[in-house]
Amino acid sequence: MHFENDPPPGLTLASELRDGALVVHVRGELDFTAAPLLRAGLAPVWESPAGTPFVLDLGEVTFCDSVGLSELIATLRRSQSTGRTFLVSGVHGGVLRVLTITGLNNVFDLNDTVEDALLRARPLVAPEEPLASPVSAVVPQDIPADAPLSASSPTVAPVLEVRHDAPPVDPAAPVS
Structure with a gap:
């Protein structure tokens, strides 16, 4: 029914x-x-x-x-x-x-x-809002550039730290 x-x-x-x-x-x-x-x-x-x-x-x-x-x-x-x-x-x-x-x-x-x-x-x-301050990268200076990086190596790969308050990094500048 x-x-x-x-x-x-x-x-x-x-x-x-x-x-x-x-x-x-x-x-x-x-x-x-x-x-x-x-x-x-x-x-x-x-x-x-x-x-x-x-x-x-x-x-x-x-x-x-x-x-x-x-x-x-x-x-x-x-x-x-x-x-x-x-x-x-x-x-x-x-x-x-x-x-x-x-x-x-x-x-x-x-x-x-x-x-x-x-x-x-x-x-x-919604599209992301731009950051209030520019983002720049700071490369750690305490890891030698020729440090071996492999899966079996105890050496840890350098970490790229991203901060909002750091001065801009010149990509052409040599890493020491």
């Missing part, structure tokens, strides 16, 4: 690129029959450039069983192994209850809305 106010059974996904992040909107029930659909629907995420954060919007997910939860965990693991930032938005009702009971509400980066998640992702995609 299907009532007019009930969402249609099944799962639908829609993806969009917003503010430098890929947003995947999920609607319906995330259960054992829909888990493969979620996995297939996340293909654009794994095909996007590696630095692109993504938001999984669960605001219209009405149910999540253990298989659906396993698929969310698999998505988290895959995003971590590929170095992708993964944020979740819109978790509520039964889905929030399942995440809270299992303690996974502390594992996923949960955000109230897609906009909140995009704000959190923005520093990850």
Whole structure:
């Protein structure tokens, strides 16, 4: 029996690129029959450039069983192994209850809305600010230039120290 106010059974996904992040909107029930659909629907995420954060919007997910939860965990693991930032938005009702009971509400980066998640992702995609002072390199003077450097040698390779307050280094100047 299907009532007019009930969402249609099944799962639908829609993806969009917003503010430098890929947003995947999920609607319906995330259960054992829909888990493969979620996995297939996340293909654009794994095909996007590696630095692109993504938001999984669960605001219209009405149910999540253990298989659906396993698929969310698999998505988290895959995003971590590929170095992708993964944020979740819109978790509520039964889905929030399942995440809270299992303690996974502390594992996923949960955000109230897609906009909140995009704000959190923005520093990850925004260009870096220039440093307030110029950066210069200081080469240590206590290691001879002809010191042997090999994996079996006890000699440690010289470390290049980067400081913001040091005078600029002239690359043409000889190292003593």
